[in-house]
Amino acid sequence: xxxxxxxxxxxxxxxxxxxxxxxxxxxxxxxxxxxxxxxxxxxxxxxxxxxxxxxxxxxxxxxxxxxxxxxxxxxxxxxxxxxxxxxxxxxxxxxxxxxxxxxxxxxxxxxxxxxxxxxxxxxxxxxxxxxxxxxxxxxxxxxxxxxxxxxxxxxxxxxxxxxxxxxxxxxxxxxxxxxxxxxxxxxxxxxxxxxxxxxxxxxxxxxxxxxxxxxxxxxxxxxxxxxxxxxxxxxxxxxxxxxxxxxxxxxxxxxxxxxxxxxxxxxxxxxxxxxxxxxxxxxxxxxxxxxxxxxxxx
Numbered sequence: 072x073x074x075x076x077x078x079x080x081x082x083x084x085x086x087x088x089x090x091x092x093x094x095x096x097x098x099x100x101x102x103x104x105x106x107x108x109x110x111x112x113x114x115x116x117x118x119x120x121x122x123x124x125x126x127x128x129x130x131x132x133x134x135x136x137x138x139x140x141x142x143x144x145x146x147x148x149x150x151x152x153x154x155x156x157x158x159x160x161x162x163x164x165x166x167x168x169x170x171x172x173x174x175x176x177x178x179x180x181x182x183x184x185x186x187x188x189x190x191x192x193x194x195x196x197x198x199x200x201x202x203x204x205x206x207x208x209x210x211x212x213x214x215x216x217x218x219x220x221x222x223x224x225x226x227x228x229x230x231x232x233x234x235x236x237x238x239x240x241x242x243x244x245x246x247x248x249x250x251x252x253x254x255x256x257x258x259x260x261x262x263x264x265x266x267x268x269x270x271x272x273x274x275x276x277x278x279x280x281x282x283x284x285x286x287x288x289x290x291x292x293x294x295x296x297x298x299x300x301x302x303x304x305x306x307x308x309x310x311x312x313x314x315x316x317x318x319x320x321x322x323x324x325x326x327x328x329x330x331x332x333x334x335x336x337x338x339x340x341x342x343x344x345x346x347x348x349x350x351x352x353x354x355x356x357x358x359x360x361x362x363x364x365x366x367x368x369x
Contacts, residue, residue, distance in 0.1 A: 072136035082196035084141030189213035195311035262309025
């Protein structure tokens with residue numbers, strides 16, 4: 072378990088790469104193109120240049136006790152493929168992607184590894200190119216696994232083990248559905264969302280749309296979903312921007328397919344109308360297309 076592999080040096084991945092480095096045998100998985108880019112333009116965390124030991128997918132000498140996948144949704148398929156040489160039956164794999172489906176995707180390819188349900192919750196990290204700023208407030212919410220928790224404690228990684236990890240995952244997913252997508256469309260930070268009474272009432276309607284689907288998926292303890300989701304929003308830093316808001320501002324592809332796209336798909340499966348998420352999906356796709364046209368016209 073002292074061998075840790077991180078796949079994805081975005082905002083969350085870089086945050087944890089910095090925390091693990093020097094406290095375990097950490098490698099950062101990259102392809103040739105990213106390796107060249109990182110060597111030329113080193114990652115910067117909280118204004119400090121970061122040095123890591125990089126490893127390519129072709130390497131067969133390193134076996135990981137823990138693999139952390141922290142890519143964007145669009146990079147999940149490649150990440151699952153690229154970790155192949157580093158997985159053993161004793162490997163723990165955690166996905167810090169948003170959403171509710173990445174663990175299932177990983178388990179299908181690596182059924183003998185131990186894929187732990189987990190997610191990151193905390194103050195927003197701000198990403199600007201190769202630079203990430205994060206104030207250190209955050210933790211990994213994870214189902215209990217003795218070896219992983221022992222490693223976290225030895226490396227000073229904050230964590231929380233909820234009573235019901237499935238409910239916890241859907242709670243985070245619900246918050247992402249109503250806050251990430253709304254903020255991306257309206258260009259509002261967390262403080263603006265929290266202070267807006269109309270948004271709060273709209274959020275309750277969006278939460279009910281998600282709640283109906285969660286119920287069909289067999290998620291328990293949903294009576295408190297609305298209260299817990301809004302309370303999670305209230306704990307966010309006022310100046311923080313959601314990852315999707317940052318993606319739109321930076322002209323990057325968003326994770327709308329993992330949020331509204333997933334809800335729309337499940338709504339069709341269970342014959343549940345999902346009008347709010349359909350509007351989210353359409354408007355964010357319009358934003359993405361507009362950003363793409365702007366990029367090509369420059």
